Amino acid sequence: MSALPFDQKDGWIWMNGSFVPWKDAKIHVLTHGLHYASAVFEGERAYGGEIFKLREHTERLFHSAEILDFKIPYTVEEIDEASKATLAKNGLVDGYLRPIAWRGSEALGVSAHNNKINVAIAAWEWPSYFTPAERLKGIRLDWGKYRRPDPRTAPSLAKASGLYMICTISKHAAEDRGYADALMLDWEGNVAESTGANVFFVKDGVIHTPLADRFLNGITRQTVIGLAKAQGIEVIERRILPEELSTFSECWLCGTAAEVTPVSEIGEFKFTPGKISASLMQAYTDLVQGAKVSA
Numbered sequence: 227m228s229a230l231p232f233d234q235k236d237g238w239i240w241m242n243g244s245f246v247p248w249k250d251a252k253i254h255v256l257t258h259g260l261h262y263a264s265a266v267f268e269g270e271r272a273y274g275g276e277i278f279k280l281r282e283h284t285e286r287l288f289h290s291a292e293i294l295d296f297k298i299p300y301t302v303e304e305i306d307e308a309s310k311a312t313l314a315k316n317g318l319v320d321g322y323l324r325p326i327a328w329r330g331s332e333a334l335g336v337s338a339h340n341n342k343i344n345v346a347i348a349a350w351e352w353p354s355y356f357t358p359a360e361r362l363k364g365i366r367l368d369w370g371k372y373r374r375p376d377p378r379t380a381p382s383l384a385k386a387s388g389l390y391m392i393c394t395i396s397k398h399a400a401e402d403r404g405y406a407d408a409l410m411l412d413w414e415g416n417v418a419e420s421t422g423a424n425v426f427f428v429k430d431g432v433i434h435t436p437l438a439d440r441f442l443n444g445i446t447r448q449t450v451i452g453l454a455k456a457q458g459i460e461v462i463e464r465r466i467l468p469e470e471l472s473t474f475s476e477c478w479l480c481g482t483a484a485e486v487t488p489v490s491e492i493g494e495f496k497f498t499p500g501k502i503s504a505s506l507m508q509a510y511t512d513l514v515q516g517a518k519v520s521a
């Protein structure tokens with residue numbers, strides 16, 4: 227990734243049905259999505275020219291929009307095609323895609339029934355920076371400054387821009403203290419997820435992961451659960467209290483951007499990335515690289 231600011235790159239961004247030069251993909255300062263966070267987005271990765279789990283991501287984008295009470299004015303198939311076209315138009319093979327939908331600037335107030343729904347898709351190069359050996363050292367997490375909101379307080383199951391406000395604050399606080407990221411609890415005090423990925427633990431050869439009924443049930447999370455089960459490893463989804471962390475031996479984060487990233491520390495608790503983390507890291511790599519083979 228270059229150090230250029232994101233609005234200064236070269237390339238093409240798909241915006242409301244056609245490609246515009248990267249630097250011209252602008253919106254007005256009085257856009258509803260900016261003032262009231264009426265925006266939903268996706269993060270996708272392409273491996274070898276193929277977008278991994280594209281349909282699942284596009285469907286989640288539509289579902290997130292529905293939760294925010296707006297309708298994307300395209301079909302899932304059209305957004306899938308536009309995503310593939312964006313990757314190709316930018317000459318990318320291994321890259322990251324960012325589709326986003328937001329309410330426009332037709333009216334600026336809380337009520338926005340008649341605001342246009344805009345959609346854009348950007349893509350850029352995003353290679354994997356770490357070798358498997360480097361990753362297996364594990365990253366260090368601090369406890370999050372904020373908790374994930376109660377689903378009665380916020381649309382917790384949508385990938386909605388507004389939900390990332392507490393993630394940025396929590397991640398900044400963790401980084402300021404020398405950690406890579408923050409692990410957030412849910413509003414009841416159970417372990418939830420990091421600021422941009424789901425979390426897994428291992429105890430006596432069994433995988434334990436928080437039930438994803440109150441935060442994003444990541445597409446990578448679901449994939450990793452499938453891979454573990456295919457390897458004959460038992461996976462238990464349940465509420466996990468922070469004090470239980472002393473009983474777990476391995477821990478990793480997973481998400482589209484993080485892929486499978488072992489964790490060596492969460493606050494006062496230590497983990498040793500081991501056999502199960504390594505085996506699932508490998509299985510995930512094989513699967514996404516397989517997407518490349520079938521492209």
Ligand SMILES: Cc1ncc(COP(=O)(O)O)c(C=O)c1O
Pocket residue numbers: 269419420421422423424442443444445446447480481482483
């Ligand atoms: C808050 C949060 N949780 C979990 C995930 C993992 O989701 P996925 O595996 O679908 O990328 C992400 C990334 O999108 C995220 O931002």
